[in-house]
Amino acid sequence: KAGVTQTPRYLIKTRGQQVTLSCSPISGHRSVSWYQQTPGQGLQFLFEYFSETQRNKGNFPGRFSGRQFSNSRSEMNVSTLELGDSALYLCASSRRGNEKLFFGSGTQLSVL
Amino acid sequence: QKEVEQDPGPLSVPEGAIVSLNCTYSNSAFQYFMWYRQYSRKGPELLMYTYSSGNKEDGRFTAQVDKSSKYISLFIRDSQPSDSATYLCAMPSQGGSEKLVFGKGTKLTVNP
Numbered sequence: 001k002a003g004v005t006q007t008p009r010y011l012i013k014t015r016g017q018q019v020t021l022s023c024s025p026i027s028g029h030r031s032v033s034w035y036q037q038t039p040g041q042g043l044q045f046l047f048e049y050f051s052e053t054q055r056n057k058g059n060f061p062g063r064f065s066g067r068q069f070s071n072s073r074s075e076m077n078v079s080t081l082e083l084g085d086s087a088l089y090l091c092a093s094s095r096r097g098n099e100k101l102f103f104g105s106g107t108q109l110s111v112l
Numbered sequence: 113q114k115e116v117e118q119d120p121g122p123l124s125v126p127e128g129a130i131v132s133l134n135c136t137y138s139n140s141a142f143q144y145f146m147w148y149r150q151y152s153r154k155g156p157e158l159l160m161y162t163y164s165s166g167n168k169e170d171g172r173f174t175a176q177v178d179k180s181s182k183y184i185s186l187f188i189r190d191s192q193p194s195d196s197a198t199y200l201c202a203m204p205s206q207g208g209s210e211k212l213v214f215g216k217g218t219k220l221t222v223n224p
Contacts, residue, residue: 004155033210042216043156043200056210090155097210100146103155 002026004104006091012110018079021107025072025093032074033101034066037088046089049074050097078109086111113138118201118215127224131188135201135215138182145177146202147186150217156200160186191222 005024013019025032034046045058049068066076072093078085088108092101118135125131133147144163148156160175162168168175176185188195198217205213 031210033212035214043214045205045211045213048210050210058211092155100158100161101212103148103157105153105155 004091004093004102006089006104006107008107009105010108010110012112013081014112015081015083017081018077019081019109020075020077021089021091021109023074023076023091023093023104025074025091026102029093029095029102030072031094031097032068032072033092033094033097034074034076035090035092036060037090037106038086043090046076048097055097081111083111085109115139115205115213116201116203116215119218120216122219122221124221124223125191127191127193127222129191129222131191131195131220131222133186133188133199133201133218133220135184136182137184137203140179140182142203144203145175145184146212147173147175148200148202148214150198150200152197159199191220193222193224196221 007022031050033048035043037043046060047054047066048056052068063079068074088106090103090106092103094101116137147160149159150156162175165177165179172189174187198219200217201215202212205211
């Protein structure tokens with residue numbers, strides 16, 4: 001059974017640009033969550049989607065947005081990138097969202 | 113007060129040692145607890161999942177929950193160099209069960 005797939009693995013952008021990250025969950029999983037991981041703050045929750053609906057959102061500015069498609073695949077978008085957005089962005093899937101999460105390997109975003 | 117606190121270490125032990133990793137939490141309503149292991153350049157993977165107080169054992173790993181003290185522990189017996197990783201505790205946030213709150217992680221190195 002294929003795991004959670006995130007693309008791309010690495011991304012370099014400059015300040016002010018926008019970026020879209022993609023996540024394909026494990027087959028049969030309807031919940032997709034996104035987390036930001038930095039050395040200083042650790043893992044922080046961005047948002048969670050279930051059946052195309054955002055059910056929960058973390059304390060991030062509106063520049064961070066996401067969506068989920070009918071096949072459960074998800075994308076997150078960050079607009080007007082700032083240096084502080086440099087981080088590992090992790091996607092996780094689960095059957096219902098309130099239990100065991102399976103993480104992808106992440107997208108390492110560097111903002112220059 | 114942070115929802116979850118975890119000593120970041122780093123922790124360095126010789127092969128074969130017993131390792132103890134700990135987290136404290138603030139919300140007495142938390143019902144279940146998880147430990148994730150994260151290797152370098154990888155996403156976290158679920159190691160242990162426990163609902164209640166007491167111990168849960170899985171091979172060389174034992175998860176312990178003390179709800180009266182709001183304290184959880186992960187013990188690793190007969191530690192191996194392959195156990196070298198960052199260990200993160202996690203639990204559902206008071207902001208909603210779809211949102212996990214993570215400790216900042218303890219980096220463990222097991223020396224051969």
